[in-house]
Amino acid sequence: DGGITQSPKYLFRKEGQNVTLSCEQNLNHDAMYWYRQDPGQGLRLIYYSQIVNDFQKGDIAEGYSVSREKKESFPLTVTSAQKNPTAFYLCASSAGTAGEQYFGPGTRLTVT
């Protein structure tokens, strides 16, 4: 089945630790995205990548880092510099410009 997978579904970390969220797609999509969702707010763009080995900061990139070494994979690292890391993180992909976005199931990160 074609789609996007994110793992794990739930993740718990202690404050001060870096954590990496996985996102893999087998849709052969060029573009991939990371969004963050907080209660009562719309999703916000963290980072996006339009092609392998290239990525751009979104609206709330501070405290996050990404890599795009393979077309299928776009992992997100939440660093200790991120002040409020507890949130629901969604990964998405699209075929390219002005394309429908396909979303993964999300990872709920809790940092205490």
Added chain:
Amino acid sequence: KNEVEQSPQNLTAQEGEFITINCSYSVGISALHWLQQHPGGGIVSLFMLSSGKKKHGRLIATINIQEKHSSLHITASHPRDSAVYICAVERGGADGLTFGKGTHLIIQP
């Protein structure tokens, strides 16, 4: 002011009712998306449109580019339609979406 505004924020209706959710935006866009999010958090794309109207089953989406407004309609609503419906706009260039806060819809049997 948010670039994408949705109304209403919350909507409770009876099964069978005709539902309308509105979305207004203040920026130039290349496309507008309607998404559905279920309680588990997963998001499904319902429509992507840049002009006119699209229909899929009981769902209809319209957009008026001049007025910067879109509506999502659900005909013959059913409890399984209960979800959060999210409007998002694309400015072009595969640089991500800008989202509204969502409309929480509950359809009671």
